[in-house]
Amino acid sequence: MALLGRICLLLALAVCAYGIGASIYGVRTGRWEWAVSGRRSVYALAGILTVGFVILEVAFLRDDFAFNAVADTSSRTTPTFYKAAAVWSSQEGSLLLWAWLMSLWSSLALFLTRRRIRDVAAYATAIMLGFGGFFISLMVFYAQPFATTSPTPSEGVGLDPLLRFPTMMIHPPMLYSGYTLCTIPLAFGMGALLARRVDAEWIRVIRRFAFGAWFFLGIGILLGARWSYSELGWGGYWGWDAVENAALLPWLTGTAFLHSLMIQEKRGMLKVWNVSLVLATGTLAIMGTFLVRSGVLNSIHAFGGQTLGVPFVVLIAVLIAGSIYLVITRREMLHTEHRIDSLLSREAAFLANNLVLVALVFVILWGTYFPLISEALTGQEASVGPPWFDRYTVPLALILVLLSGIGPVIAWRRATLANARRNFLVPIGLALATLVVLLAAGVPVKPFALAMFCCAAFVFGSISQEFFRGMRARSAMAGEAPPTALVALVRRNRRRYGGYIVHIGIAVLFVGVAASTSFQHESELGLSPGQSSRVGAYTIKYVRSTASVTPDYDSSSTQGGRELSAIIRAEPGVTLGPDTARTGATLSLGAVLDVSKHGRHVTTLYPSEGFYASEEPTQGSVGHLIGGQPVSHVAIDAGVTRDVWTAIAPNIETPQLKRIVTLGNRTLPYAHPGEGMVAIAALAAAYMKSPPQAQFHLIASPLVMWIWIGGLIVVGGALIAIWPAPSVVRHRVRARSRARAEQGLASA
Amino acid sequence: MNPARKRTVRLVVALSVAVVLASALIYTSFSAASPALTPSQLVHEAQPGRSYELTGTVLAHSVSRDGDVLNFSVADRATGATGAAVPVAYTGTVPDPFKEGREVIVTVEKQGGEYVGERNSLITKCPSKYKETPASEKQSS
Secondary structure (H helix, E strand, O other), X not given: OXXXXXXHXXXXXXXXXXXXXXXXXXXXXXXXXXXXXXXXXXXXXXXXXXXXXXXXXXXXXXXXXXXXXXXXXXXXXOOHXXXXXXXXXXXXXXXXXXXXXXXXXXXXXXXXXXXXXXXHHHHHHHHHHHHHHHHHHHHHHOOOOOOEOOOOOOOOOOOOHHHOOHHHHOHHHHHHHHHHHHHHHHHHHHXXXXXXXXXXXXXXXXXXXXXXXXXXXXXXXXXXXXXXXXXXXXXXXXXXXXXXXXXXXXXHHHHHHXXXXXXXXXXXXXXXXXXHXXXXXXXXXXXXXXXXXXXXXXXXXXXXXXXXXXXXXXXXXXXXXXXXXXXXXXXXXXXXXXXOOOXXXXXXXXXHHHHHHHHHHHHHHHHHXXXXXXXXXHOOOEEOOHHHHHHHHHHHHHHHHHHHHHOOOOOOOOOOHHHHHHHHHHHHHHHHHHHHHHHHOOOOOOHHHHHHHHHHHHHHHHXXXXXXXXXXXXXXXXXXXXXHHXXXXXXXXXXXXXXXXXXXXXXXXXXXXXXXXXXXXXXXXXXXXXXXXXXXXXXXXXXXXXXXXXXXXXXXXXXXXXXXXXXXXXXXXXXXXXXXXXXXXXXXXXXXXXXXXXOEEEEEEOOEEEEOOOOOHHHOOOHHHHOOOOEEEXXXXXXXXXXXXXXXXXXXOOHHHHHHHHHHHHHOOOXXXXXXXXXXXXXXXXXXXXXXXXXXXXXXXXXXXXXXXXXXXXXXXXXXXXXXXXXXXXXXXXXXXXXXXXXXXXXX | OOHHHHHHHHHHHHXXXXXXXXXXXXXXXXXHOEEEEOHHHHHHHOOOOOEEEEEEEEOOOOOEEEOOXXXXXXXXXXXXXXXXXXXXXXXXXXXXXXXXXXXXEEEEEEEOOEEEEOOOOOEEOOOHHHOOOOHHHHXXX
């Protein structure tokens, strides 16, 4: 099978080479059958890579450790769900996923444009196949997904326990869909410049793909934040980590583009700007992939240093140089049709939004790559921390949220005073009322947080007003009941009202961010059973310890397994697995925490830490069973008003517990992990008998849930906006019937 | 002023503002940045009151807890136990993979003879077990 996989890759490379040649030859000579053939080679590429991806996925599911990628990132004891997701945790597998998703999305894009802008599409085909060829070359020459070892190892290393989290299944494909979709507008943008056809047509073609890229990247970022919050033991959702920033950058330029695009469509302005944003978004997406995959920067997601740096740097340099060259040589064609009439206009608001977004991009880009910049300039590697990022991004985010309330209601071209009064009276009133209520309620005066709440209220006011006015107008004109009118209004103007809902979602999300960062209470301390600690208004008591031991996944099916289970069950206080999070931890030690507020019981939480087996014989027959990386399984009481977040780090290094491990290592054979498990059960029992002091990390932060709710509102709004409008369908039907009528006339 | 001239003036003003803001940003990034140093470099270069990003491996048998403070020593990655080791007193979140022998990054400040870790600045690099095979091996395969 590995051989077939390798053949697939070579074939894919050949298809890319052919397709690039055919498309360029076709468009240069005007022999369009060659361009069509080039387009079809993208479909062929998608087919071949699908076969390749299926081969690798099957190898993971069948525990085929002959594949290096499988042996490095999966194991028999890895739960099946995570075996399937382990494909993209390996360097090779993730490159294959990238190339595969790119070929699928490119095929879709080219299929949908098969009857339009054929010259632009032909160049775009060549560029897309260029990306495909690049990634496939990496897999052929550097990180080979189908590399095998002989003899076949009997067991693999296993998936990193940190990655055993349900969203691991969808987070990487979402993020990679976003990244790969970013390259489609880039390909068409370059195609349009190369073909010297920079009219509105190519913008219309890529609009949906740019939106898709923005949508999937956004979901990927959100899921990543969620993972960080509920799996990593630090209780935060955003840390300005290089890898997080890498995904945020193209999302920000994509956001800017989706806005400035509307100005080009409506007023024929900002053409150079738009094409630059498209090229920047694609380049940033490639840079993001590079950053994640090359390990050039320190990150908690350091996926391993690799030799992919040089090829990626070359690709990025080519992209940047090519973009600049194309924009400069074609600038005459990109002249604007109008000018901004007034600074008080929707165009100006959109332009301001773009400038703020680009400023954010600049800040984050500079901060992220600062270690490299600093080393290049001063010879000394240095980095900037989260406070530096916050100093610039917080004010910019405030302006951005405010603009998201101004943009939708301000008039095009030139807003008059009367018009401004009509549109902004309610939102400003609402913002001021919010401020008064918050201050009266005794909310601590944190200027940035309060400003963010007021901005959010402003957005809510201005957008609700838009909905209300639209509904009232429609209700009056069509004589519909207000709820029907509202639904009809949104259905007829999906892009507009979907966009408004996205704005509301962003405002809600930022309220959650501002509240949870400004009004958070945190405590980090050691507790023994019976002791308690205060976090904000909550008292958290360590009631008792818990321990569970999971021998293996099929311990009940064999005679030996059943006997073993009986021994473990007989240990006082020890439960027989599976571990609470079902991620394959051998041993998990935890705590029962009683959370109360003003003496009243609120909830009971069960945080734990999972200890995983490693494949290092040096750790001994017992030691290796818990010698892998321990992972926190945090316990959260999520609520509408606040989250109580708890994590535990139990101490298993006490002399008494260490003695059990040493004794077991000396007496028990390595080859029979079943016997080693008895020692682990004894260790768990000893731990339960006299639990040593454990370290706790306790956080009470308000309104965290609104970050996720805001994210869901954004997703919902985006889905409404992206759905084909009924008018388009109608339009097509009408066009068809008109064509038929014309035919009828001609024949008559 | 004619419209074309007005536009030019406006463009120049906007660009100058952008340049000023960008320079401020770049300037602060250099002054706010903490240089990345290895323990042996830190011992020689550290000045009190300035923060440094210390990278190295946690020395064996050096980890101890004193209330909320986690004490450990960081040694050079290359020389390990034989080279210089810097004692760090750290408070805040300790990542799960933190262990003796693991590679860590922590922001520290010199206070007297001691190095105090900035709260929640401790990062653990992926343990070797999960690292990709070294580049040299990979290329030859």
